Amino acid sequence: MKFKKKILCIGAGYVGGPSMAMIAHKCPDYRVTVVDINSERIDAWNSPHLPVYEPGLDKIVKQCRGKNLFFSKDIENQIKENDLIFVSVNTPTKTYGAGADMAADLQYLEKTARQILKYSHSSKIVIEKSTLPVKTALTMEKILSSAKGKIKFEVLSNPEFMAEGSAMNDLENPDRVLIGSRETKSGLKARARLVEIYARWVPLKKIITSNIWSSELSKLVANAFLAQRVSSINSISALCEKTDADIVEVAKAVGLDSRIGDKFLRAGVGFGGSCFKKDIFNLVYLCHYYGLREVASYWENIIKINQYQQDRFIANILHAMFGTLAGKKICILGFAFKADTSDTRESPAIYISQKLLTEQAELTISDPRALKNAAIDLAGVKGKITYIDDPYKAAAGCHALLILTDWEMYRTLDYRKLYRSMVKPAFLFDGRNIVDYQKCHAIGFNIYPIGRKALTHF
Numbered sequence: 182m183k184f185k186k187k188i189l190c191i192g193a194g195y196v197g198g199p200s201m202a203m204i205a206h207k208c209p210d211y212r213v214t215v216v217d218i219n220s221e222r223i224d225a226w227n228s229p230h231l232p233v234y235e236p237g238l239d240k241i242v243k244q245c246r247g248k249n250l251f252f253s254k255d256i257e258n259q260i261k262e263n264d265l266i267f268v269s270v271n272t273p274t275k276t277y278g279a280g281a282d283m284a285a286d287l288q289y290l291e292k293t294a295r296q297i298l299k300y301s302h303s304s305k306i307v308i309e310k311s312t313l314p315v316k317t318a319l320t321m322e323k324i325l326s327s328a329k330g331k332i333k334f335e336v337l338s339n340p341e342f343m344a345e346g347s348a349m350n351d352l353e354n355p356d357r358v359l360i361g362s363r364e365t366k367s368g369l370k371a372r373a374r375l376v377e378i379y380a381r382w383v384p385l386k387k388i389i390t391s392n393i394w395s396s397e398l399s400k401l402v403a404n405a406f407l408a409q410r411v412s413s414i415n416s417i418s419a420l421c422e423k424t425d426a427d428i429v430e431v432a433k434a435v436g437l438d439s440r441i442g443d444k445f446l447r448a449g450v451g452f453g454g455s456c457f458k459k460d461i462f463n464l465v466y467l468c469h470y471y472g473l474r475e476v477a478s479y480w481e482n483i484i485k486i487n488q489y490q491q492d493r494f495i496a497n498i499l500h501a502m503f504g505t506l507a508g509k510k511i512c513i514l515g516f517a518f519k520a521d522t523s524d525t526r527e528s529p530a531i532y533i534s535q536k537l538l539t540e541q542a543e544l545t546i547s548d549p550r551a552l553k554n555a556a557i558d559l560a561g562v563k564g565k566i567t568y569i570d571d572p573y574k575a576a577a578g579c580h581a582l583l584i585l586t587d588w589e590m591y592r593t594l595d596y597r598k599l600y601r602s603m604v605k606p607a608f609l610f611d612g613r614n615i616v617d618y619q620k621c622h623a624i625g626f627n628i629y630p631i632g633r634k635a636l637t638h639f
């Protein structure tokens with residue numbers, strides 16, 4: 182079959198895989214290829230067990246794979262063959278040298294730019310999809326502009342706003358698609374080519390264009406604003422616990438103001454995921470770089486509150502359980518950073534587990550999707566940990582249950598059955614406010630929600 186367009190994506194991760202699967206699904210006449218340096222990842226994309234769990238992804242990949250969606254290890258030839266290249270490689274926080282623990286580590290991005298330069302025999306449009314510090318396109322452009330002869334590269338920014346767990350729906354019905362370009366003749370032409378792709382399924386009024394720097398910065402700012410809401414409500418949850426106000430009621434009352442809105446106001450053990458912390462650090466680093474100390478410190482506080490919320494949760498457990506966890510069995514329900522994903526990157530469960538082990542608690546960890554990643558995250562951590570799929574088996578014989586992920590199934594567990602199998606007095610720390618806490622109290626639990634009054638039998 183002759184394809185109308187050929188698209189390549191470098192980086193087959195949480196962003197590259199699902200977003201390219203959606204393009205392939207919506208544009209059967211385009212050939213979409215995804216490459217990665219990690220050959221195991223490519224094998225997994227070509228197997229029945231995809232490396233990323235995302236509701237609805239399996240179905241689309243199975244429909245398109247081998248027809249117009251391909252996962253390949255041949256980076257060199259794919260770069261040669263395609264003239265629209267998405268870049269979706271990882272940009273973690275730097276762990277070494279200048280800017281350590283704050284700046285984005287752009288080594289993978291730079292290596293990718295050099296690969297594109299090395300293997301290209303014709304002009305190409307290179308599209309940044311990874312979240313990047315503002316002005317990164319300039320680095321890309323500088324590297325790519327050393328191409329010989331008539332080969333020209335146009336760099337675009339097209340940040341991805343999808344959230345994990347709802348990625349396929351977000352990709353299919355995005356609030357907006359943002360495309361940033363240079364405002365030159367060739368920049369605008371390249372931008373129009375990308376608009377054409379999204380216009381196959383996204384209404385034109387939702388495809389917005391901007392200059393390239395606004396586009397790069399908008400992604401960082403969107404994530405910072407979302408994280409800010411979570412930290413705002415979490416900070417108020419601490420005040421609720423001191424004053425007998427109820428955070429769920431406060432969030433409802435506040436969120437009904439249409440100027441504020443009701444989303445992202447769920448108090449909990451804090452935000453996790455690969456984006457929020459990294460992007461805020463990125464923003465903070467940028468502000469420092471440009472000498473904006475006050476602005477940097479304003480955004481930095483969002484991370485501080487997130488940390489505080491986790492420390493507060495642990496302190497509450499310790500205090501409620503008579504000041505010692507040594508030798509006590511604690512069951513953690515949920516290790517993923519949010520529901521409907523197997524992703525555990527920056528999950529509050531990692532830090533909380535480590536702290537509980539330091540207190541010499543014994544942990545049984547249960548999660549419907551994330552146990553494999555949990556075992557990787559806690560490998561080498563000292564202490565006794567057991568991983569058990571079935572929440573009822575995991576809870577049996579434990580002194581306390583901790584709900585750390587808002588999986589729907591945890592709302593409807595048989596808490597009476599769980600209570601019966603536990604050591605008494607039994608404790609339930611609901612780090613996501615998802616159980617009917619009055620009912621659980623009536624069953625016999627000493628229950629500690631977030632930002633609402635604890636109900637105990639003492």
Ligand code: UDX
Binds near residue numbers: 343344404447450454
């Ligand atoms: C986020 C952005 O939402 C998305 O637009 C961007 O592309 C990537 O980063 P993601 O990290 O996948 O997506 O998940 P999100 O739904 O934003 O949740 C992030 C964290 O905040 C989770 O740990 C979640 O549990 C927490 N959260 C969210 C709360 O604690 N309370 C809320 O009310 C909402």
Ligand code: ADP
Binds near residue numbers: 296
């Ligand atoms: P994200 O959540 O942003 O998608 P991931 O870490 O899940 O991040 O995925 C990024 C992918 O990019 C990884 O699979 C990694 O192996 C891949 N990658 C990094 N550098 C390169 C490169 N130079 N060429 C091809 N793939 C790369």
